[in-house]
Amino acid sequence: MNRIEKILEFLAQQPQDNFLRHALALEYIKIGEEVKARDLFIEILTQSPDYIGSYYHLAKILEKGAQRGEAIEWYEKGMAAAKLAKDDHAYRELQGAYEDLIY
Numbered sequence: 001m002n003r004i005e006k007i008l009e010f011l012a013q014q015p016q017d018n019f020l021r022h023a024l025a026l027e028y029i030k031i032g033e034e035v036k037a038r039d040l041f042i043e044i045l046t047q048s049p050d051y052i053g054s055y056y057h058l059a060k061i062l063e064k065g066a067q068r069g070e071a072i073e074w075y076e077k078g079m080a081a082a083k084l085a086k087d088d089h090a091y092r093e094l095q096g097a098y099e100d101l102i103y
Contacts (some may be wrong), residue, residue, distance in 0.1 A: 004025050018044055018051045025057065034061050045077075052082050052090045056097060058064060063101055 007024045014020060021044050028037035041058035044051050055078025062071035075098035082091035 004031075016047070018048050018054075022051070022054055022057075025052065025054070029057070029061070034065065038060055040064075042094060045074075048075070049081055052085055052087055055096075056094055059097065060093075063097075068086065068101065072098065075101070 004024065004027050006014065007027065009018055011017065011020050011024065014042040021040055025037040025040040025044070028034070028040065036098065038058060038061045041054045041061070044054045045058065055074055059071045062068075062074060075094050078094040079091055082088075082094060
């Protein structure tokens with residue numbers, strides 16, 4: 001059984017588990033399924049805006065897909081969420097990617 005199948009099996013038991021959904025989105029990225037990954041990250045962040053780790057990956061997908069404005073928006077949302085959560089590491093990572101994109 002491959003990783004995606006295994007994660008889907010776990011998600012069948014815990015469909016709202018953000019860790020599993022995030023892991024699934026990362027697996028989709030690995031196989032070039034950016035649209036599926038993007039949709040999953042948006043779903044996670046819409047339901048759980050405090051799930052900080054998904055902001056970076058979502059914005060990177062948007063950036064790669066030439067959706068610069070949307071990427072900037074998600075980086076900014078992620079920085080705000082990281083600041084609120086007092087997650088300095090995530091904030092700096094998001095800020096670095098954001099600055100690389102806008103400058």
